[in-house]
Amino acid sequence: MTKLVYMFDESKSGMKETLGGKGANLAEMTRIGLPVPEGFTISTQACNTYYDHDQQITGDLKEQVIDSLHKLEQKTGKKLGDPSDPLLVSVRSGAVFSMPGMMDTVLNLGMNEKTVEAVAELTQNPRFAYDSYRRFIQMFSDVVLKVDSYFFEQHLEETREKKGYAADPELTAEDWKEVITGYKKIVRDHTKRTFPEDPQEQLFLAIQAVFDSWNNQRAIIYRRLNNIPGHLGTAVNIQSMVFGNMGDDSGTGVAFTRNPSTGEAVLYGEYLINAQGEDVVAGIRTPQPIHTLKTEMPEVYQQFVETCNRLESHYGDMQDIEFTVERGKLFILQTRNGKRTAQAAIRIAVEMVKEGVIDRRQALLRVDPDQLNQLLHQRIDDSYELKPLAKGLPASPGAATGHVVFDSDDAELLSQSGKKVILVRPETTPDDIHGIVASEAIVTSRGGMTSHAAVVARGMGKACICGCESLKIDLKKKEFRVGETVVNYLDTVTIDGATGELMLGDIPMIPPELSPEFEMLLSWADKERSLGVRTNADTPEDAYKAREFGAEGIGLCRTEHMFMDAKRIPIVRDMILAGTVDERMAALEKLLPMQQGDFTQIFEAMNGHPVTVRLLDPPLHEFLPDKEELLVEVTKLQLTDPESPELKEKEQLLKKVRQLDEFNPMLGHRGCRLGMVYPEIYMMQAKAIFYAASSLIEKNIEVKPEVMIPLVGHVNELKAMRQVVVEAAELVAEESGKTVDYTVGTMIEIPRAALTADKIAIEADFFSFGTNDLTQTTFGFSRDDAETKFLQHYIEENTLPDNPFMVLDQEGVGKLVETGVQLGRQTKPSLKTGICGEHGGEKSSIEFCFKKGLDYVSCSPYRVPLARLAAAQATVRHKETLSS
């Protein structure tokens, strides 16, 4: 006979798949000797068997449940249905992967007309007994008998009104008895049967209901959204009830073993004397801070503190604990790793290492790299005295200033025109996503910390205040009022998502910096990781910032941004519109010292760290005036001033713009294709690099330029362009007498480059995977078009799991990266490889790069800390896999 039911003290560790998360947890706490209410778990396998048998509980299972029930009765000394000392139990679901609130629970099972009286007698609290009974009836009817709670609420309200009560606590035991009679009638009316009196019948009906809830609509949707397989099934936990409301020697509470907001190592939580868990939530009585328990119940407090320490060191992490005290006896109902802010996560991890609870590697795994964004947002200057206009819930940290808008379409429109906006709404819905994306921050007057706005904002790392109820929003007038103050459409406000405060006007901000604990954690990360972290930087400012955040070089320095400078664009245009090579050379001569200046500053900022400079990449028409605007101007002039010399000139320009115009610029005359047709452009850039480098060598500053040829698809392109670079280097070396130590490599950003990497590696010292463009060509997606036209639809419909421009598509694009590395190294084992697409700052993509043996990732300066941590985590996880 297959074992389908396990007592809490019967199972071994590592049985999560059989017992579910909650069951395994209860068993483990029991095993380590914690005061957990006794009980047993019905395995997930039993759930599957149930479904295999047309949703019938088999005789086998029934037998084992009854057997375990007897054991439970022996342990507790109580009996289910015993009219003198009845056992009451909770029946809860418990899947392998947590599915909070998705499945059903029944509490106080075992109550009936007789046992309720025993409870009244034993607790000396008839009111509590009958209230519990009516709660049980309501919950059981809802979950098991499928009678909507609405009818019971309705009946209760009628009773209250009839009696002239304002709230439930005013009802007496007798009143509750009356309510119970009404409840039972409701059940009879709706189910055509009487409410089950037999506790065993209650038990099996409840078990069946929990099994059934595995496949209710919301559970199915939750599993689909979270990729949880449907065949896992749920376990069912049957546990004896304990009561925190058995008098002043009883109570209930919730505590974190450390402060989840700051990470400080103090017990953090609250409790209520003579209460059940629900009462804490209901908010009728204000809970007391946990430390007062020390004076109220010194022994219990002592035991609780010890238990907390034990749990923390057992689980090696900060715990979020639910407890109940029944007649002076402490029971631990649940413990789990506590959720925390980024700041807390870092502090807890670092301090736990100091305390010897965990080692550095474990500490590294304790902080989610995605959370770090929170710490790298600018903050309101501490020295500034704030005068908050309103205060709401601190739903998502960060500070932001912007113009107030009241509508997501406005937000999008204004943000496209370059304005920073803050979206203020009564509440948000999924229809507001585009508005949230477009805004700096979100403020709602309704909803809590788990409202749509809060969840979405936290997900996007945007500041958010929720439930800011003092805001009276008038969507029609486009204004909000706080008391006498009126804030109009487009007025400027500042918000602090970490405090929930909203201020009028613009408030000074300070740039983000790394806390000492954060620095410490990252220094551990640096020791652990093998994957290098560089930055994408086109300016000296970015380069300095990235160095501050720990970047070990520049992985991508785009030179076209230097061409875009307002003072330079006329010269760039002269170069493009040149009729002859000589004219083009003359313009390039003028650009050379400018580019040289740029490179000098960037090389200086990186002070000996490698700098990968990508030669000109975008199609030349990007530097020319907009075709449509020009066309409109020409058309107007043709009608209004057909003889003007301006018209002639614009017509000429339009002609040239048309010549350079392309159907698909992304796949057009750009990248090294420019250098192939106009080698003089690349020659100028290469010379600027070497002039800059040799001038710094002169000053004893080390320089390591890596010249990167973009968009190579065939080795012959790289061969020819490499020749241009080598020529420039030799020329400058001859002129300056300084030899620059440089390398030449290529971006791997079109599929053909990856597919023929063995050939391309012959001419390359390094490969840098340009996964932005590689994603575009591998998917056949133009990012500009896809994201506005259909990609959103694809992600909403789950056609694609993620936006592949944000999370590397390992299945497709990743296969090309892997092929590229493999073939490249086959030809040249010393080939340096990196990634410089946006994916270089995304944690799952970073782990992928580590696994595929890349040398480094490169990302924007503010993502460097994230990348350092994610790279370290990848190494640690890899070592764990090896040693397990």
Place this chain on the structure above:
Amino acid sequence: MTKLVYMFDESKSGMKETLGGKGANLAEMTRIGLPVPEGFTISTQACNTYYDHDQQITGDLKEQVIDSLHKLEQKTGKKLGDPSDPLLVSVRSGAVFSMPGMMDTVLNLGMNEKTVEAVAELTQNPRFAYDSYRRFIQMFSDVVLKVDSYFFEQHLEETREKKGYAADPELTAEDWKEVITGYKKIVRDHTKRTFPEDPQEQLFLAIQAVFDSWNNQRAIIYRRLNNIPGHLGTAVNIQSMVFGNMGDDSGTGVAFTRNPSTGEAVLYGEYLINAQGEDVVAGIRTPQPIHTLKTEMPEVYQQFVETCNRLESHYGDMQDIEFTVERGKLFILQTRNGKRTAQAAIRIAVEMVKEGVIDRRQALLRVDPDQLNQLLHQRIDDSYELKPLAKGLPASPGAATGHVVFDSDDAELLSQSGKKVILVRPETTPDDIHGIVASEAIVTSRGGMTSHAAVVARGMGKACICGCESLKIDLKKKEFRVGETVVNYLDTVTIDGATGELMLGDIPMIPPELSPEFEMLLSWADKERSLGVRTNADTPEDAYKAREFGAEGIGLCRTEHMFMDAKRIPIVRDMILAGTVDERMAALEKLLPMQQGDFTQIFEAMNGHPVTVRLLDPPLHEFLPDKEELLVEVTKLQLTDPESPELKEKEQLLKKVRQLDEFNPMLGHRGCRLGMVYPEIYMMQAKAIFYAASSLIEKNIEVKPEVMIPLVGHVNELKAMRQVVVEAAELVAEESGKTVDYTVGTMIEIPRAALTADKIAIEADFFSFGTNDLTQTTFGFSRDDAETKFLQHYIEENTLPDNPFMVLDQEGVGKLVETGVQLGRQTKPSLKTGICGEHGGEKSSIEFCFKKGLDYVSCSPYRVPLARLAAAQATVRHKETLSS
């Protein structure tokens, strides 16, 4: 000592790499006992050694040459430099791969002041002896001493003038002596040395000159263009001279063993009595047809005929033979496979099978598939004498007559009214597609063989001339000029796309047809090949034509062409501009019966053969008016008539056009991405397919529709779109009561599809590789942009070996095709695979498809015979490889 020199009778077969092509050929002819003038070959290895030793002839080589020379003297009974019976030799290059005319040759080597007299004596022809001597001096000086021929020609002309002669034959022996004295002075003046008298010195200088010529400019360029490696080196052939000008018992000629124009099995050639090879070329005397040799020299003729038969059966192919008769003795100087027209190639191949010379498989290899084009276009009647007005690049073969138009709209309009037109444009763009479709042929004054016009025309099998620069086109006046001649709108012209010639007026044509021999050859091909051949056809006409040429189904039926029809485009626009799903459905309802009609006709034409219908692929904006034109119209109206309702309407339209506008339409909202967002469009198309199919089943006509979803990149796309098709099929089956036997598959045309083919195959019954788009995305090339902006440059500079849109890039794109087939079959061994890009009609790409195990290729109707033959050749070559 390495053997560097081989007598002709000393070497074994299969030594082409050592002896070069010519040397190996001479050795082989010697081996089979043909009368070849004696000689020896210096190996290619010797050439490389020569370059390894700073272009010095090593002592080793010198020794072996002298040794071989002695052997040659023994065999011929003559001695180099012998004043009584001198040996004269030719010194010729001979590379492994033929490089005709690229390297140097010296004839009559061994002549000097003494030996020339011996020749005069022996031939009894002093005039011939001195003429030969002066020719030798001129050639040797040019090739070896680098004295330009110009000076000798100059001197000869002065001598002629002085003597009052009109032509060379008037010069006497004494005159030639005088010329020789002058020649020697020229050599002294230019080289500061006397002309070498010592024949051995002459010999080594000549050998060295031939070695040097391996690296002359034209040889290097030729090798680069033909992908011949530079390290191969050239062999040098030294052969005793024979003279056809030793009297009336001597002569020289050239003959083909069969008629190279028609293929008829008769000896075909000509000869001259008492003449050298040059005289035949010079054209001073008219050669005689070969059959007259029968009466003039019956024995020689008999021996020659026997030799021809022997050569043909030895080489198993029609031979092109050079021969000389010296004093009644026949010498074969050279034999090679003769070049021939397509018509001849086919007839010879088929007849040789009948004769038992070769088997069917060999016959299949004898015809170059590329040549077949000649036979599949109507041609200008050969008997007509042409007077071309202009000549451009022969961009697409075929001949056509029509009225000149200068604009695609005119072309469409006139063609709809039944007129045949020829579109003349400076160049064409994708906007001209409807004009090209409507025209018989296209002529452009700009652009090359890969210009838009050329590519599109070849794709459509239309005649085209490109880059016809002598045409001065005036689009405003609607005329073009060539010199004084003016050709007006609607004038009639005729063009020959195979020659690039344009003629005035109507010229008689011959329609294409498959000759009986051609049919025979293709029937053998069909028996041999395992690769299926389908066609790309969008109209019933194309479908019928393709069936006639042997297509076994339609591999690609594009449905967007049906949307482009002038009568339908307003409805299509209604569908696109629809504000609601209902409006869109209403437009689709109107389109359904039209599409159904199209499919019915095409299915009928294919009569039970499979038809792959691709659902709508291009982005919707392609069906809307041109954005720029609209913008100009709106701008004008804004200035001239700001209140007009027309302006309002156009502004509205412009807004919609802008909404649908894309940065990179090739990578935008097209293909199945349309179907994903607007499933109702695909639903309409699928229903039209099934209604058409079931109506034919009603009439007992077999139909095999294969519904193809374009541009799939992720299996989820195919899964969703397959569902739409299945739904349509079920719906129609229910309505009509007929079940259609259909399959659903996808185009593999973006890299991700190939890379994840194992996943995609789960939902696919077939894969069709769309190598046009796959080439675009794999290379990151937008074809429209690449071909006008840089691809030509890449091909000219040899950056790419071929235009990858014409010849499949096996190294890159091919790797994806291979991966796709392999992964797809891994999931579903029965998966049907084909190719439907332009490459499906290109021979090397077809061979690739065969090798990679595809089931079929699909190409334009006129390419079907080519594909049948190329597929058979691939099989035959594969079997040869297996058995060798």
